[in-house]
Amino acid sequence: MxxxxxxxxxxxxxxxxxxxxxxxxxxxxxxxxxxxxxxxxxxxFGAMPSFEDLENPNSNLATEIISSDGVVLGKFYNENRTAVKYKDLPKHLVDALVSTEDERFYEHSGIDAKRTFGAAARLGANGGASTITQQLAKLLFHGEGSKFLPFRVVQKAKEWIIAVRLERQYTKDEIIALYFNQVDFVNGAVGIRSAAKVYFNKEPKDLTINESATLVGMLTNPSRFNPKRFPERSLKRRNVVLGQMVRNKKLETAAKNLLEKQPIKLDFRPESHYEGLATYFREYLRDYMKNWVKEHKRDDEEYDIYGDGLKIYTTLDSKMQEHAEEAVREHMKNLQEEFFLQQKENKNAPFVNITPAETDKIINQAMRNSERWRILKADEKTDEEIIASFKKKTKMTIFTWQGERDTLMTPLDSIRYYKHFLQAGMMAMEPQTGHIKAWVGGINYKYFQYDHVGQGARQVGSTFKPFVYATAIEQLGMSPCDTIIDGPFMIRKGKHNVTEDWEPRNSDHQYRGMVTLKKALAYSINTVSAKLIDKTGPEPVVELTKKLGVTTEIPMQPSIALGAVDITVQDMVAAYSTFANQGVYIKPQFIQRIEDKNGAVIYEPVPESHDVLNKDIAFAVIKLLEGVTDEGSGVRLRTQSGGSGDTRWTGYPYMFTNPIAGKTGTSQNQSDGWFIGMVPNLATGVWVGCEDRSARFKSITYGQGATAALPIWGYFMEKCYEDPDLQVSKDEFIKPEGFNIKVDCWSPRSSSTPDDSTAVDPVDDQNLDEFNGI
Structure with missing residues (x-):
């Protein structure tokens, strides 16, 4: 083998x-x-933040609009985020965050090794191990993580690297502040300051322990633990946060037990462009800023009003703005009720004295100008299809003065419904500085976005007459106490470019005979205004209005004496303010300064002003205007009753006793009602009317300026006088030194009370003939 x-x-x-x-x-x-x-x-594996990025992380900060008394009126933003410093955070808010999100925050350098290895050993079964710094890195530089494992590993590595760099770059306190400024709390609240405002209507420093715990509890999942949508779930999560604070010895057990029994009390105020104070002004400011950024650049780069965190300090006073909005709201809902009552018998409501065909034209034009039409047209729908959709009933929410109401209505009917609403425009301004203190462009910005202060020019009626009187005083050397005959008067064809004979009539179809200029303006006598402009000519009047800042093109015609011109509320208030400012025009200002996010001033406007009238003439016009509220169309400011006899209107017992210079105005057919009133340091103008001029009151009783607009002024001033901090004057207007124009005609506020026959000074026949054009 x-x-x-x-x-x-x-x-x-x-x-x-x-x-x-x-x-x-x-x-x-x-x-x-x-x-x-x-x-x-x-x-x-993808771009990493540079040293400059870490030094100045892109936080996409909202621009704040701040009133002259330090109240945030609103914001411009892509994300509603406003930075807050660590010193403005309450200690219990920081304690709640660290106790819940990162107990060893003050011990690690960006990465908590113990938590990381623990999470890895459990394969993430009990959640991740991200520190506050890692979460900040994720928020700042790479957003949401990918669910694809290789990408997730890369993102996690980048997150760790950025976290370590952040720890080297910033102190622990700065990291806490940065984190709170970055977190999205949903409902349009990005960052702790916005969250505190939206959910509790507070600044962060004013949050209670329970409120802080509620907000910190949201951080795990802001949507899931949203206290507005899920109050019970949010309450349980808040109590978990309180428990973590006890565990970390930041809260006593006894205090926790008491706090747990308290409900979450929200003061939920979502911030939007449609809500809050001064909505119309904020939109006007937004349009202004769009042009401002093109003219005021930073290193040849435009500022971003939605992300650069600018602070726009405005001239508006938040309290005056509140009073103005309240005045408009209180009066307009009463006036609207009367308007609806009067339209019940009108088959063509809300239009008066136009044909059904003309009404259809108005409605059809509104339909084609609507947002609904634009959207459907963009979807390439035919006109026939779009019109058919306007005639189908649909669910919608409509505006009422009792609040929003859900209803079923065709879009075409909704257009007609909204045509019924009376609108208003109101602005208040300091004559001496040009600072706009209040701006109300309409009755509700969400539903009516046309601004009737800076955007809408309307027929001013008799509020134009003081410009005619001022020209007559300057050109003809007249005084408020000079007399003129109120009688029939005609300007013949060819004179002053008149194309046919013009014979103005008084609104009450009466003639008063011999009257002073002061009384003529007080009672808004048309014939006297016509006689004055006939003597001066239209050209000097038009030239004066231009000097007074009126931007509307005014025709060189005698009929302008009765106010047949369209001017904005803003221009009218600025023009009247010139009289209160001793003849010096100051262009209205609404910005005090603009700061960048670091607090550096980047813009301060220079006031624009120029002399228009000498002090004596300006004061003489003021005395003329005082006559309107002493004995004329504005006298209801000094009476117990609001005016029309209806008991619903007696809620305006003004009884003002201080000097008030003012003028009412009513356009043809009562389409526009005006009142502009002044005290020495505040001029305020009010306009009221419907969007369409053919939608109006049938009679002058409610359509006149004294009923439609004046009560808003009275209510506003009453509120201002009740607030001593506003320091609105009750003094006499300042009389210039050496003043020698006769203005002391009889006034109801003076001690003697003569009858009308002795209320005027006689003039000889030669002067009468001169001023009557005979």
Missing amino acids: ANQSPKPQPVTKDIKYYQKKFWRLFFYTLGSVFLFFLFASWGL
């Missing part, structure tokens, strides 16, 4: 072999991890 080869024996490898294998694998792994993080830090 042949010899068999011996079987090969297995090679026995000693322990050194395995040790070498282990250490080789270990160093390869360690080197790979090192290279992975090195390459990630170099940006090979």
Whole structure:
């Protein structure tokens, strides 16, 4: 038998072999991890933030609109975020955050190794191990993580690197503040300051422990633990946060037990462009800023009003603005009720004295100008399809003075419904500075976005007459106490470019005979205004209005004396303010300064002003205007009753006793009602009317300025006088030194009370003939 080869024996490898294998694998792994993080830090797996990025992280900060008394009126934003400093955060808010999100925050350098290894050992079963700094890195520089594992690993590595860099760049307190400024609390609240405002209507420093715990509880999942939508779930989560504060010795157990029993009390005020104070003004300011950024650049780059965190300090006073909005609201809902009552018998409501065909034209034009038409047209619908959709009933929410109401209505009917609403425009301004203190452009910005202060010019009626009187005083050397005959008067064809004979009539169809200029303006006598402009000519009157800042093109015709011109509320208030400012026109100002996000002033406007009239003439016009409220169309400011005899209108018992210079105005057919009133340091103008001029009151009783607009002024001033902090004057207007124009005609506020026959000074027949054009 042949010899068999011996079987090969297995090679026995000693322990050194395995040790070498282990250490080789270990160093390869360690080197790979090192290279992975090195390459990630170099940006090979995607851009990493630079030193400059870490120094100035892009926070997309909202621009704040701030009143002259320090109240935030609103914001311009893509994200509703306003930065807050660490010193403005209450200690219990910081304690709640650290106790809940990162207990060893003050012990690690961006990464909590203990939590990281623990999470890895549990395969993330009990949640991740992200520190506050890591969460901040994620919020600042790479947003939501990917669910694809390789990408997630890369993102996590970048997150760790950025976290470490952040820890080197910022103090712990700064990291806390940065984190609170970045978190999205939903409902349009980005950052802790917006969240505190939206959910509790507070600044962060004023939050209670429970409110702080509620907001911190949202951080895990803001939508899931939203206290507005899920109050019970949010309450449980808040109590968990309180428990964490006890665990970390930031809160006593006894205090926790008491706090847990308290409900979450929200003061929910979502911030939007449609809500809050001064909505119309904020939109006017937005349009202004769109042009401002093109003219005021930063290193040849435009500012971003939605993300650069600018602070626009305006001239508006928040209290005056509140009073103005309340005055408009209180009066307009009463006036609207009367308007609806009067339209019940009108088959063509709300239009008066126009044909059904003309009404259809108005409605059809409104339909084609609507947002609904624009959207359907963009969807390439035909005109026939769009019109058909306007005739189908649909669910909608409509505006009423009792609040929003859900209803079923065709879009075409909704257009006609909204045509019924009376609108208003109101502005208050300091004559001496040009600072606009209040701006109400309409009755509700959400539903009616046309601005009737700076955007809408309307027929001013008799509020134009003081410009005629001022021209007559300057050109003809007249005084408020000079007399003129109120009687039939005609300007013949060809004179002053009149194309046909013009014979103005008084609104009451009466003539009063001999009257002073002061009485003529007080009673808004048309014939006297016509006689004055006939003597001066239209050209000097038009030239004066231009000097007074009126931007409307005014025709060179005598009929302008009765106010047949369209002017904005803003221009009218500025023009009247010139009389109160001793003849010096100051262009209305609504911005005091603009600061960047670091507090550096980047813009301060220079007031624009120029002389228009000498002090004596300006004061003489003021005395003329005082006559309107002393004995004329504005006298209801000094009476117990609001005016029309209806008991619903007796709620305006003004009884003002201080000097008031003012003028009412009513356009043709009562389409526009005006009142402009002044005290020495505040001029306020009010306009009331429907969007369409053919929608109006049938009679002058309610359509006149004294009923439609004046009560808003009275209510506003009453509120201002009740607030001593506003320091609205009750003094006499300042009389210039050496003043020698006769203005002391009889006034109801003076001690003697002569009858009308002795209330005027006689003039000789020659002067009468001169001023009557005979």
